[in-house]
Amino acid sequence: MKTFTDFGLEPRVLQAITELGFEEATPIQSQAIPIAIAGKDMIGQAQTGTGKTAAFGLPLISKIPREEERIVALVMTPTRELAIQVAEEIGKLSRFKGIRSLPIYGGQDIGRQIRALKKKPQIIIGTPGRLLDHINRKTIRLDDVQTVVLDEADEMLDMGFMDDIQSILKLVPEQRQTMLFSATMPPNIHKLAQQFLKEPEHVSVIPKHVSAPLIDQAYIEVPERQKFEALSRLIDMESPDLAIVFGRTKRRVDELAEALQKRGYSADGLHGDLSQHQRDTVMRKFRDGSIDVLVATDVAARGLDVSGVSHVVNFDLPQDPESYVHRIGRTGRAGKEGTAWSFVTPREMDHLHFIERVTRHRIPRKPLPTMAEAIEGKQRVTAERVLEMVENGELNEYKGLAIQLLEQYDSVQLLAAAMKLLTGDDKKEADVHLTPEDPIRVKRRKPDIRSNGRKPSGGYGGRSQSGGYNRDRQGQGGNRSGGYSKGGYSRDGGSSNRDSGGYNRDRSGSGDRKPRTYNNSSSDRRPSRSSDDSFNG
Numbered sequence: 001m002k003t004f005t006d007f008g009l010e011p012r013v014l015q016a017i018t019e020l021g022f023e024e025a026t027p028i029q030s031q032a033i034p035i036a037i038a039g040k041d042m043i044g045q046a047q048t049g050t051g052k053t054a055a056f057g058l059p060l061i062s063k064i065p066r067e068e069e070r071i072v073a074l075v076m077t078p079t080r081e082l083a084i085q086v087a088e089e090i091g092k093l094s095r096f097k098g099i100r101s102l103p104i105y106g107g108q109d110i111g112r113q114i115r116a117l118k119k120k121p122q123i124i125i126g127t128p129g130r131l132l133d134h135i136n137r138k139t140i141r142l143d144d145v146q147t148v149v150l151d152e153a154d155e156m157l158d159m160g161f162m163d164d165i166q167s168i169l170k171l172v173p174e175q176r177q178t179m180l181f182s183a184t185m186p187p188n189i190h191k192l193a194q195q196f197l198k199e200p201e202h203v204s205v206i207p208k209h210v211s212a213p214l215i216d217q218a219y220i221e222v223p224e225r226q227k228f229e230a231l232s233r234l235i236d237m238e239s240p241d242l243a244i245v246f247g248r249t250k251r252r253v254d255e256l257a258e259a260l261q262k263r264g265y266s267a268d269g270l271h272g273d274l275s276q277h278q279r280d281t282v283m284r285k286f287r288d289g290s291i292d293v294l295v296a297t298d299v300a301a302r303g304l305d306v307s308g309v310s311h312v313v314n315f316d317l318p319q320d321p322e323s324y325v326h327r328i329g330r331t332g333r334a335g336k337e338g339t340a341w342s343f344v345t346p347r348e349m350d351h352l353h354f355i356e357r358v359t360r361h362r363i364p365r366k367p368l369p370t371m372a373e374a375i376e377g378k379q380r381v382t383a384e385r386v387l388e389m390v391e392n393g394e395l396n397e398y399k400g401l402a403i404q405l406l407e408q409y410d411s412v413q414l415l416a417a418a419m420k421l422l423t424g425d426d427k428k429e430a431d432v433h434l435t436p437e438d439p440i441r442v443k444r445r446k447p448d449i450r451s452n453g454r455k456p457s458g459g460y461g462g463r464s465q466s467g468g469y470n471r472d473r474q475g476q477g478g479n480r481s482g483g484y485s486k487g488g489y490s491r492d493g494g495s496s497n498r499d500s501g502g503y504n505r506d507r508s509g510s511g512d513r514k515p516r517t518y519n520n521s522s523s524d525r526r527p528s529r530s531s532d533d534s535f536n537g
């Protein structure tokens, strides 16, 4: 395991790394940083949540002189929220060195971006649509760019950004370094690599053995009509710290978020038809814990890094195996454990098997929690909250009333009523409506979606049994994450990620994905872009 001092990074950069609590480099960082510093082109693949951002960010920061006044590095991301997040992370890593980075994305006032550009950022992190807009307005020039990074490269292709990326890269000098990063590398990435990369190094982090998965995956077979009940029971039973629930369409997300709210859960929805302001608000609330359940389309599937996400639920199965991998990868990040459940209707079992084949990971079946389990789970949590209040709460103001009530009523009866209120069981009867979704059908496609030029091995089913990451949790030195040293790694509750306002990276609004056709490589542009609000510039 390498430490960051092995890479010859400047002291000021090392200081930032220490400040963030990173002790050891993750495997992708160990492998990718030297290649990136050497200026070579690269295709970097490693599992979700294993620090790919810093893997390309640190070399950028370390190479750029502080006095530089031109845009010398360009990072492209498929979604606005990811652009914002990557900019934040680069900002933190370059804090002491004083490198200027700027996110450029649709939905934000362009005048504000133009003013920010006058401060001469050296690194631009942007979504393709808005970048092109600035290029056309001549508010961004790419003549001096030396390094280009495509984060979530496969997703950008899938979203139909190929033409935009092409137009943008034409304006970047040929003598440049180009790097692609993603947890998944489906076959179409070849085309992109051939066109834009020169003799790229392939870096792919494959586990030797994974003794225990960090993401505990399971599926629950449940008829469409019973999904909501199943979700409520799961949440009640497990009481997640933070959960992301993925729905297939924007309508689904709206209805589901509303239904959850009616039943007393603290939930909100995120999809591309919301205004950027609404998206920012929802993400901020989720990051600071004022909502516990984020209901989202695939807008939230890629790159989202929210600490404390303990559970992911696929309320609807995703169409693509890649999407499955990225969705569940919103939990179990940075060495933490997580749980991922998928609801599968009886007619979708084939599709589930398809996902299993492609990700090379068998997803075990789990029974639907019973009503009794759900109730027990909920009551347990309520009891814990009450007991904590007994131990730590300021209760004096309530004691008078308590004594009065106890004189008139039975104590068990009283406490039971209070707990019922706390549990939110009084809302259990609220009527909810969900429009049924059609089952997903299997698309024909070769089972192996890796195409990084290496022999397939291990698949990439999250950090699962087959996962692509060497994480021996019981491993040596008690470092159970096998790649992260967690000592001092604490970002929850801290000032870092949360509360940073305006974090939210929707995949530019196109959360409602059209099913992909796998046997069609000639068309990169999907027809569904009209609803995609980030393209409005």
Ligand SMILES: Nc1ncnc2c1ncn2[C@@H]1O[C@H](COP(=O)(O)OP(=O)(O)OP(=O)(O)O)[C@@H](O)[C@H]1O
Residues within 6 Å of the ligand: 021, 022, 023, 024, 025, 026, 029, 046, 047, 048, 049, 050, 051, 052, 053, 054, 182, 183, 302, 303, 304, 305, 329, 333, 334, 484, 485, 489
């Ligand atoms: N060496 C490290 N030690 C500890 N934490 C780290 C280290 N490197 C990165 N992290 C943290 O791990 C989290 C996940 O990193 P990041 O978002 O870069 O993952 P990723 O590989 O890009 O995942 P995804 O495929 O989902 O985009 C972040 O919060 C990041 O700050």
Ligand SMILES: [Mg+2]
Residues within 6 Å of the ligand: 052, 053, 151, 303
């Ligand atoms: Mg990432």
